[in-house]
Amino acid sequence: MSVAVTTPAQSGGAHGTQGAVGGGQTADPAKVQELEGIARRLRREIIEMTTRAASGHPSSSMSAIDILVALYCGGVLRHDPQRPHWEARDRFILSKGHASPALYAILSERGYFPKEDLATLRRIGSPLEGHPNMRRLAGVEASTGSLGQGLSIGLGHAFAGRVDGLDFRTYVMTGDGEMDEGQVWEALMAAAHFRTDSLTLIVDHNKAQQSNVLERVLDYRPLADKLRAFQWHTEEVDGHDIGALLGALERARAVKGRPQAIVAHTVKGKGVSFVEADWTYHGRPVTKEDLPRAMEELKDPSASSGQTKG
Numbered sequence: 001m002s003v004a005v006t007t008p009a010q011s012g013g014a015h016g017t018q019g020a021v022g023g024g025q026t027a028d029p030a031k032v033q034e035l036e037g038i039a040r041r042l043r044r045e046i047i048e049m050t051t052r053a054a055s056g057h058p059s060s061s062m063s064a065i066d067i068l069v070a071l072y073c074g075g076v077l078r079h080d081p082q083r084p085h086w087e088a089r090d091r092f093i094l095s096k097g098h099a100s101p102a103l104y105a106i107l108s109e110r111g112y113f114p115k116e117d118l119a120t121l122r123r124i125g126s127p128l129e130g131h132p133n134m135r136r137l138a139g140v141e142a143s144t145g146s147l148g149q150g151l152s153i154g155l156g157h158a159f160a161g162r163v164d165g166l167d168f169r170t171y172v173m174t175g176d177g178e179m180d181e182g183q184v185w186e187a188l189m190a191a192a193h194f195r196t197d198s199l200t201l202i203v204d205h206n207k208a209q210q211s212n213v214l215e216r217v218l219d220y221r222p223l224a225d226k227l228r229a230f231q232w233h234t235e236e237v238d239g240h241d242i243g244a245l246l247g248a249l250e251r252a253r254a255v256k257g258r259p260q261a262i263v264a265h266t267v268k269g270k271g272v273s274f275v276e277a278d279w280t281y282h283g284r285p286v287t288k289e290d291l292p293r294a295m296e297e298l299k300d301p302s303a304s305s306g307q308t309k310g
């Protein structure tokens with residue numbers, strides 16, 4: 001993988017002082033294509049690890065993975081896998097903790113732990129628990145899984161950065177069903193009130209939750225308008241368009257005096273047609289029998305045409 005890690009040395013340790021701190025996110029088509037290739041490979045890893053575990057949430061992970069690739073491989077996050085507790089690192093909090101396979105895929109991609117460990121997902125004794133455990137796995141910023149808490153935790157990090165005089169940024173990803181939780185809206189109000197401009201919320205808006213499609217459980221539309229009414233700088237973006245995501249993340253970073261929300265329109269199960277077509281795949285891995293079909297859909301197109309990967 002040729003994407004460089006954004007280390008403290010490269011970043012200069014301060015946001016905003018260099019255009020390239022955390023990445024100059026002009027969506028260079030070649031770079032975007034490289035990131036799309038990474039995302040496709042990580043989708044295969046997500047399907048493989050959950051099918052092997054016969055447990056977990058592949059569809060929730062597939063909707064989120066392009067966003068994670070943009071953050072971790074697109075030069076957005078200032079982080080150093082060799083120093084996961086570096087105090088000035090940017091934070092990413094996966095509030096929808098059930099999408100842990102996506103987090104594990106991206107953390108291993110960036111070198112927080114070996115790829116082989118993905119095969120231990122949900123095994124007794126493995127730090128790759130069903131939901132992320134910050135006490136057991138470096139790179140996990142918050143133990144999540146009980147929905148609704150991640151934005152409050154992220155807000156706490158943002159406040160701490162302000163108190164400590166550190167310029168790190170905090171990114172939080174919630175699910176759209178998770179937005180039903182009242183605690184999220186408390187954090188939204190508080191973040192705006194305290195003008196927490198180092199905080200970015202990304203909503204994985206895949207229009208489905210556990211028990212049904214979103215609007216049949218609790219129809220809170222229009223989401224972006226509500227976030228704007230809560231005084232968040234808000235953009236809507238195609239959550240599978242990595243170039244568009246990088247642009248939205250770059251613009252969010254430039255906002256002063258207000259927290260920012262990116263409503264990322266996504267498809268639950270993105271990449272595997274029979275998972276995309278069936279919301280009951282929530283918390284249901286692809287069976288061993290269906291695995292070849294899924295992997296066929298996720299294969300590298302350049303490999304199928306006999307070309308070598310660039």
Ligand SMILES: Cc1ncc(C[n+]2csc(CCOP(=O)(O)OP(=O)(O)O)c2C)c(N)n1
Binds near residue numbers: 059146174268
């Ligand atoms: C407080 C809480 N209530 C219920 C659950 C059970 N649960 C796990 S995932 C999920 C659906 C989440 O939907 P969404 O936030 O849209 O995430 P998606 O899987 O669609 O990305 C629910 C209700 C939970 N983990 N935490």
Ligand SMILES: [Mg+2]
Binds near residue numbers: 176204206207208
């Ligand atoms: Mg959802």
